[in-house]
Amino acid sequence: QVQLLESGPGLVKPSETLSLTCTVSGGSIRSYYWSWIRQPPGKGLEWIGHISNSGSTKYNPSLKSRVTISADTSKNQFSLKLTSVTAADTAVYFCVRELGQQPEFDYWGQGTLVTVSS
């Protein structure tokens, strides 16, 4: 059974960098694509971007200039960095596995709330 677990600070100051890590168990990140998706409190879901099994990345253009997704295959982890955060970046952040060429998101982490506040 694949399991994903997000970790990182729950509070980030405005203008600083949000950093989260997703640890994957029950499967290798060398297989599949891996995404980050976020959900502001009480709102809908936004795809942030993904990293492929070969390490290539694609980002949502709405965030592209501020986002970096990377992977550490030795630890079976992938990470998200979001720079210059504002209150609008306050959200629950999910790490997610993509399945298929036109993918569904089939395995999700539990999500971690990141609040941007001074």
Place this chain on the structure above:
Amino acid sequence: DIQMTQSPSSLSASVGDRVTITCRASQRIGSYLNWYQQKPGKAPKVLMFAASSLQSGVPSRFSGSGSGTEFTLTISSLQPEDFATYYCQQSYRTPYTFGQGTKLQIK
């Protein structure tokens, strides 16, 4: 970006009712449409993929249809555990995008 619009945004129904949620895409997306169920404080769970394929383990009272720009999710006989928020998501092109959600509440 491909915009996904769900209707209704909220829906009140009773146990045993048949309900249908509609999702419209701003451009043709073939059958590259997935449906998710989300309960409060939990991660979304995939119900349907490729518009009409039932995810393993999902009850058969859930069904999906559509192609192109218009899609539906139907629950044939609502059960108490089905009261949740439902999202559609297009997987035709990045950035992958979601509908705004349909909150299904008990009448």
